[in-house]
Amino acid sequence: MRGTRVEIRNAALAHNAGRARLLAAGAEVFAMVKANGYGHGLLNAAMAMSAQVDGFGVALLEEARQLRDAGIGASILVAEGFFDLAELQEARQLSLDVVVHSPWQVALLLDNPGPVRIWLKLNTGMNRLGLRPAIALQAAEQLAAAGMKPVGVMTHFACADDEQDSRTSRQLMLAQEVADALGLPLSAANSAALIRYPASHGRRVRPGIMLYGSSPFTWKSAAELGLQVSHRFSARLIAINDIQPGESVGYGATWTAAEVGRVGVVAVGYGDGYPRHAPSGTPAAINGEPTALVGRVSMDMLTIDLNGIEAHVGDEVELWGDVVDVDAVAQACGTISYELFCQITSRPERIIV
Numbered sequence: 001m002r003g004t005r006v007e008i009r010n011a012a013l014a015h016n017a018g019r020a021r022l023l024a025a026g027a028e029v030f031a032m033v034k035a036n037g038y039g040h041g042l043l044n045a046a047m048a049m050s051a052q053v054d055g056f057g058v059a060l061l062e063e064a065r066q067l068r069d070a071g072i073g074a075s076i077l078v079a080e081g082f083f084d085l086a087e088l089q090e091a092r093q094l095s096l097d098v099v100v101h102s103p104w105q106v107a108l109l110l111d112n113p114g115p116v117r118i119w120l121k122l123n124t125g126m127n128r129l130g131l132r133p134a135i136a137l138q139a140a141e142q143l144a145a146a147g148m149k150p151v152g153v154m155t156h157f158a159c160a161d162d163e164q165d166s167r168t169s170r171q172l173m174l175a176q177e178v179a180d181a182l183g184l185p186l187s188a189a190n191s192a193a194l195i196r197y198p199a200s201h202g203r204r205v206r207p208g209i210m211l212y213g214s215s216p217f218t219w220k221s222a223a224e225l226g227l228q229v230s231h232r233f234s235a236r237l238i239a240i241n242d243i244q245p246g247e248s249v250g251y252g253a254t255w256t257a258a259e260v261g262r263v264g265v266v267a268v269g270y271g272d273g274y275p276r277h278a279p280s281g282t283p284a285a286i287n288g289e290p291t292a293l294v295g296r297v298s299m300d301m302l303t304i305d306l307n308g309i310e311a312h313v314g315d316e317v318e319l320w321g322d323v324v325d326v327d328a329v330a331q332a333c334g335t336i337s338y339e340l341f342c343q344i345t346s347r348p349e350r351i352i353v
């Protein structure tokens with residue numbers, strides 16, 4: 001048995017959702033479970049957190065449908081709304097909260113009036129999805145006149161996780177102005193804003209990454225935020241090689257030994273979703289002892305430094321989890337934990353505890 005596995009910890013998901021609830025201080029908590037629950041399993045993540053949250057956030061109608069098919073009756077916010085008329089009609093049937101972010105969606109609604117729960121999305125500076133405030137005010141009026149008054153206003157922050165952030169307060173002010181003008185509740189906060197900007201909570205907060213045991217901030221760890229590890233990625237050592245000074249390891253010979261040493265070969269690679277671009281020095285741990293990658297990650301294997309470490313074939317190597325902070329791996333790879341969680345392939349065994 002190869003032994004490459006992802007352990008998903010449902011008690012940690014519930015704990016982290018409880019942290020979000022506490023921080024939300026009375027605002028509705030909508031757990032973002034899009035993209036397969038950030039790699040934790042869409043249904044699994046939703047079920048594990050259901051007692052702690054008021055509803056769920058997904059990106060796509062298909063994701064919402066999967067939750068409804070599994071019998072989840074809680075409110076579901078579809079962050080990209082409907083993609084066409086068929087989806088609008090299905091959103092109505094499934095009683096979903098749909099985000100309306102573009103003029104073409106407003107036009108489709110006006111051509112096809114009928115009851116639907118609309119969260120009008122504002123572009124307050126992210127310049128991705130959303131209507132500019134003046135357009136949003138106009139759209140809200142048109143929709144209300146057609147019997148489809150939006151139930152809320154939402155926006156998304158571009159820089160709430162940035163240590164030097166100076167943009168969120170302006171985004172919040174713009175969103176609040178529109179919400180007030182329309183007399184509607186506001187939903188704006190992602191994990192970073194939920195933790196950092198209580199003034200942004202509004203009616204409904206939408207945490208994602210913090211629920212999955214990762215910090216939205218580079219300067220504060222998940223443990224410091226009181227979050228528990230919910231995703232542990234591990235594999236086994238399948239070979240141990242002695243290495244001489246001047247010898248290199250792996251494709252491209254990108255790492256060369258400076259001294260006599262030992263290198264461990266681990267049964268995990270980019271075919272499992274471990275990032276190929278993880279450089280030498282990326283943290284890992286063997287038998288609980290910290291070490292680091294040496295040489296390039298290949299499809300089915302990677303190599304770690306075993307100098308001064310007692311290790312045997314068959315021993316367990318942690319790629320991230322309890323000893324190795326997923327955020328440290330992400331930082332070494334120039335990415336974010338979101339991507340690491342999402343890109344694990346179907347090959348590793350998944351164990352839900």
Ligand SMILES: Cc1ncc(COP(=O)(O)O)c(C=O)c1O
Pocket residue numbers: 032057079156189190191192206207208209210216
């Ligand atoms: C619309 C929306 N709200 C909330 C979130 C949650 O963000 P985070 O995972 O940073 O908490 C996301 C995630 O990207 C999102 O797209």
